[in-house]
Amino acid sequence: MDALIVGAGPAGCAAAILLARAGREVLMVDKALPRDKLCGGLLSGRALRLLRERLGLELPASVVGEVCAGFEICDGRELLNSAEGEAPLTFVFRDRFDAFLLEAARGAGCRVEPGRFEGLRGDAAVVDGRELRCGRIVGADGVFSAVGRAQGKSLPDRSLAVGLQVDVPRSASPALAGLHAARIFFGYLRLGWGWAFPKGERVSIGLGGMPGTKEDLAAAMRRLLADCGVAGSQSLKLRGAKLPNAAFLREPAAGQVLLCGDAAGFAEPLTGEGIAFALHSGALAAQSMLAGAGRKEFRPAGTCGTSDTAGAGCAARYNAACRSEITPLFAQALRARNLLFREPFRSLAMRRFRAGTGAMKRFLRVLSGESDYRKFFSDSLLGR
Numbered sequence: 001m002d003a004l005i006v007g008a009g010p011a012g013c014a015a016a017i018l019l020a021r022a023g024r025e026v027l028m029v030d031k032a033l034p035r036d037k038l039c040g041g042l043l044s045g046r047a048l049r050l051l052r053e054r055l056g057l058e059l060p061a062s063v064v065g066e067v068c069a070g071f072e073i074c075d076g077r078e079l080l081n082s083a084e085g086e087a088p089l090t091f092v093f094r095d096r097f098d099a100f101l102l103e104a105a106r107g108a109g110c111r112v113e114p115g116r117f118e119g120l121r122g123d124a125a126v127v128d129g130r131e132l133r134c135g136r137i138v139g140a141d142g143v144f145s146a147v148g149r150a151q152g153k154s155l156p157d158r159s160l161a162v163g164l165q166v167d168v169p170r171s172a173s174p175a176l177a178g179l180h181a182a183r184i185f186f187g188y189l190r191l192g193w194g195w196a197f198p199k200g201e202r203v204s205i206g207l208g209g210m211p212g213t214k215e216d217l218a219a220a221m222r223r224l225l226a227d228c229g230v231a232g233s234q235s236l237k238l239r240g241a242k243l244p245n246a247a248f249l250r251e252p253a254a255g256q257v258l259l260c261g262d263a264a265g266f267a268e269p270l271t272g273e274g275i276a277f278a279l280h281s282g283a284l285a286a287q288s289m290l291a292g293a294g295r296k297e298f299r300p301a302g303t304c305g306t307s308d309t310a311g312a313g314c315a316a317r318y319n320a321a322c323r324s325e326i327t328p329l330f331a332q333a334l335r336a337r338n339l340l341f342r343e344p345f346r347s348l349a350m351r352r353f354r355a356g357t358g359a360m361k362r363f364l365r366v367l368s369g370e371s372d373y374r375k376f377f378s379d380s381l382l383g384r
Helices: 010-021 045-054 094-108 146-150 217-227 275-290 294-298 309-325 327-340 345-355 358-368 373-382
Strands: 003-006 026-030 064-075 078-092 111-114 117-121 124-127 130-132 136-139 160-169 182-186 192-199 202-209 239-244 257-259
Touching: 003 010, 003 124, 010 026, 010 045, 010 094, 010 136, 010 275, 045 078, 045 275, 045 358, 064 192, 064 345, 064 358, 078 094, 078 192, 078 345, 078 358, 094 111, 117 146, 136 146, 136 275, 146 257, 160 217, 192 217, 202 217, 257 275, 257 309, 275 309, 309 327, 327 345, 327 373, 345 358, 358 373
Parallel strands: 003 026, 003 136, 026 111, 064 182, 136 257
Antiparallel strands: 064 078, 117 124, 124 130, 160 202, 160 239, 182 192, 192 202
């Protein structure tokens, strides 16, 4: 087997699609196929370009909940402003989106099986007690990656954010019945923000707390739901998850193992956007493998878990690609986040949002991948 991919989310499927199309023998395993996840379901312009240009896929209408032109910012109950960007914001049903990618991987020729990665045993990967020999392992199995643990590359728990979310029918929240924009809420947490994302007849409402916060997220989430007029807000069951936020792996590959998506901490630290960077890192992992010196490098004399020269070459290519295409924005976003959620910068930002839409439109350009935070701040200081 050329590659074992652990995790059948966007990162794993992106890698599987490109490898299988190139004629590689690929097995993708996941403990549930597909499974629903706590996720706002945002596909930014960046994510849509990755689907089309790197994976050659068009998003089917069946997975789309809503397409919005822009977003709104609130400070508590107060709507500060709204703005529209050139690139649309697309909100998908996450279970349907993952199922679409999974079928694309199968269609490309990837073998897909339910299975749980249990570690490395000598020169083999262990899945449900079976020893599997392969050329490469792609760890795309989430923030608590078993593949990452086997490589000693787990994300520190203190770096993880906490997210809470509930999906409600529009009829259960009259205040959001006419919402057709992404709404962002400040003021419910000192170190965090909330959201309401429209998805057809439903709205996803969530709240994310930054690492290290001592605030009561559940109580803040109940206040947010009550302010949105959600019926029965105090008794609704809240879904929670830990999410990558304050740390990402600067060397996400070593030897025969490449970590992608949440397993590598690849979620944008300010916005929490993860789908785009999962797709991007999965594609980079596959391209790094395929860039080797033909079949000989791809299937080295050693096996998975070893650190042979060929594996080191593939790992070096992947690490360099991530440093070039993904992590520079993350470093900028960390600095931007640390400014936005601390005084006096938070109050200044709220005043800017209330006074005009320039900063919001510049932010939408960052979200679409047409700009970055460095340019955002330079243009903001110059008043552009």
